[in-house]
Amino acid sequence: xxxxxxNNTLDSKKEKFSPINEPFVKMYVxxxxxxxxxxxxxxxxxxxxxxxxxxxxFLGFKVTYCRNFTDIDDKLLNKAALELKDKFKYTxxxxxxxxxxxxxxxxxxxxxxxxxxxxxxxxxxxINFIDALIKKGMAYELNxxxxxxxxxxxxxxxxxxRKLEDLKVGARIxxxxxxxxxxxxxxxxxxxxxxxxxxxWGYGRPGWHIECSVMAEKFLDKHxxxxxxxxxxxxxxHENEIAQSEGLYGGIFAKYWLHNAFVRIDKQKMSKSxxxxxxxxxxxxxxxxxxxxxxxxxxxxxxxxxxSYEELKKIQKTYQKICKIFDKIPSKEFSKEQIENSxxxxxxxxxxxxxxxxxxxxxIIFENxxxxxNNPEEASKVKFILQEIxxxxxIPLAEKKIEITPEIEKLIQERxxxxxxxxxxxxxxxxxxxxxxxxxxxxxxx
Numbered sequence: 001x002x003x004x005x006x007n008n009t010l011d012s013k014k015e016k017f018s019p020i021n022e023p024f025v026k027m028y029v030x031x032x033x034x035x036x037x038x039x040x041x042x043x044x045x046x047x048x049x050x051x052x053x054x055x056x057x058f059l060g061f062k063v064t065y066c067r068n069f070t071d072i073d074d075k076l077l078n079k080a081a082l083e084l085k086d087k088f089k090y091t092x093x094x095x096x097x098x099x100x101x102x103x104x105x106x107x108x109x110x111x112x113x114x115x116x117x118x119x120x121x122x123x124x125x126x127i128n129f130i131d132a133l134i135k136k137g138m139a140y141e142l143n144x145x146x147x148x149x150x151x152x153x154x155x156x157x158x159x160x161x162r163k164l165e166d167l168k169v170g171a172r173i174x175x176x177x178x179x180x181x182x183x184x185x186x187x188x189x190x191x192x193x194x195x196x197x198x199x200x201w202g203y204g205r206p207g208w209h210i211e212c213s214v215m216a217e218k219f220l221d222k223h224x225x226x227x228x229x230x231x232x233x234x235x236x237x238h239e240n241e242i243a244q245s246e247g248l249y250g251g252i253f254a255k256y257w258l259h260n261a262f263v264r265i266d267k268q269k270m271s272k273s274x275x276x277x278x279x280x281x282x283x284x285x286x287x288x289x290x291x292x293x294x295x296x297x298x299x300x301x302x303x304x305x306x307x308s309y310e311e312l313k314k315i316q317k318t319y320q321k322i323c324k325i326f327d328k329i330p331s332k333e334f335s336k337e338q339i340e341n342s343x344x345x346x347x348x349x350x351x352x353x354x355x356x357x358x359x360x361x362x363x364i365i366f367e368n369x370x371x372x373x374n375n376p377e378e379a380s381k382v383k384f385i386l387q388e389i390x391x392x393x394x395i396p397l398a399e400k401k402i403e404i405t406p407e408i409e410k411l412i413q414e415r416x417x418x419x420x421x422x423x424x425x426x427x428x429x430x431x432x433x434x435x436x437x438x439x440x441x442x443x444x445x446x
Contacts, residue, residue: 002340004059004353006226007302009234009257010159014355019225020255025061026220027053028254030212030229030237031068031116034097035075037279038104040292040307041230041263047293047391048260048301048356049228050110054389055352059336065113066219068212069098071120072196072205088195091120104280107289109391115219119211123197126206126214129248130187130199138247142178144190144202148209150183153243159257160235185209185240209240213253217245227254231261232269260301267306278307287312290393294319297358297390310435316397322365322386323396325372329379331387338381344368345381352389361390408439415441 004017019025029049032042046067056063071094081087098118105112119126130146133139139148150156150164157163167183186207188199196205216224222245227238238257245253262269265276283292286309295315299305339345344364351361365372365382372379386392404412415430431441 002059002336002346002349002353004055005355006256006258007355009259010254012161015256017256019061020223023061025056025063025226026224027056027063027065027226027228028212028216028220028224029065029067029113029227030233031070032097032101033070033073033075034094034101035073035079036097037281038097038101039277039279040283041269041277042101043104043108043280043292044263044296044301044305045230045260046105046110047108047296049258050108050391051297051352051356051358051389052226052228052258053111053113054391055356058389059353064115064220066115066117066216067113068215069094069116069118070208070211071098071118073208094118094120100281104284104289107280107284108293109290109393111391117215117219119206119215122211122214122218123206125218126210127188127197127199129214129217129244130206130210133187133244133248136248138244139187140180141201144204145186146188146201147179147184148187148240148244148247149180150185150243151181153247155246156243157239159242160239162235162239185236187244209237210244212237213241213244216241216253222249222253223251224254226256226258228258228260231259234259261304263305263307265307283312287316288397290395291316291319291397294322294392297392298362300359301356308435309437319392320397322392323394325369326379326383326386326394327396329376329383332380332384333388334381334384339385342378342381344371344378345385348382348385349389352385358390361385408434408437412441419443 005014006017007013008015027049029046032038053063053065072090076090076093077087079093080090084092130139133148134141134146137149138152139146157167164183187210188201188204189207190202191204193203195203197203216227227241229238234257242253265278268276280289280292291312295312296305298315334345339349347364348361351357351364354360372382383394387394411430411434415427415434418424418426418430434441
């Protein structure tokens, strides 16, 4: 019998998965703030936990998967003010990018979560949650804003392994001299009379962290099995969620905390704030979305992934090979018991159950190509895992014509001029830029 083991950030170790109320599993994954196009880093998060969702269901668990949208935030207000000349049109910005996000998730073959709540639809519940924290002495009102009093929660820092005395006011801790303590964080932000939402403390809008505590409780429970997201959310977001939820209800908010590592460009985290990101739609113009999904699963989710178009080209060849192998193999449904009675498919399942080791699972395929190609029943089981649990469509890719845009044509011409002038440094710089854009230049002698 194959058991599932997961790396739990809370305890910093791999643990056998055992839900609070088996066979039911309540899983919450932090969603996007919809103010811009989703990028490759977002894709990795949601493909990773889509695979977990599929795997849990295959193993027989009754899963409720919740993934939210933070559709009220400074970034949305600023975007609306910039593009629409009115920050109160932030819902138009949110709608636009939520639709775009859904398009990209569909392209990546991610299953739709059981619930996708938006912050703006749970404001009454947020107000009630904050009011309960105040009454319990865990939060305080100040000039129309409400703050969580961090030092009232004795376990603060247990997820991120940080000590209160070592924390410094900085990049991701709100600086406000009016608070009791610089570490206290906003639950409710005061806004001018008549704007946003009315509350017992005046008009305002929720802070970032309170939203997920409330949505997890409303759509799942006060105590859930899995809480997941990118590792950049460990502190302060997930740490603050724990403080809020456990501060109010006691007990353990989430039994298992899972975090995927960053996607990097030139060894730096890919992010909009650094301006070093590729949107999913940009990548889809050059590569089939299944190539990107296959690219993700060739790397363990807990390790950093150094993104490059050059590696995508290599991955495309191996994916195409896999598609051709399984093209004529019929798709069938198999039970857990049938998979466990299969030599190759069972090994693949064991890797998946070992903290989503998708890279190891892929290795099993290439180690057993001869058997797969000569045993249709075994091949059908392997195909079932790849399609139903890993989420690969396995449709052979059509040959695509190379599109030379005016931008690419200009770079090619500039490079030719640099080569004629023997400006090899500039020539190499342009070659590297073209590589990043997905084009490989083959030189002829001048």
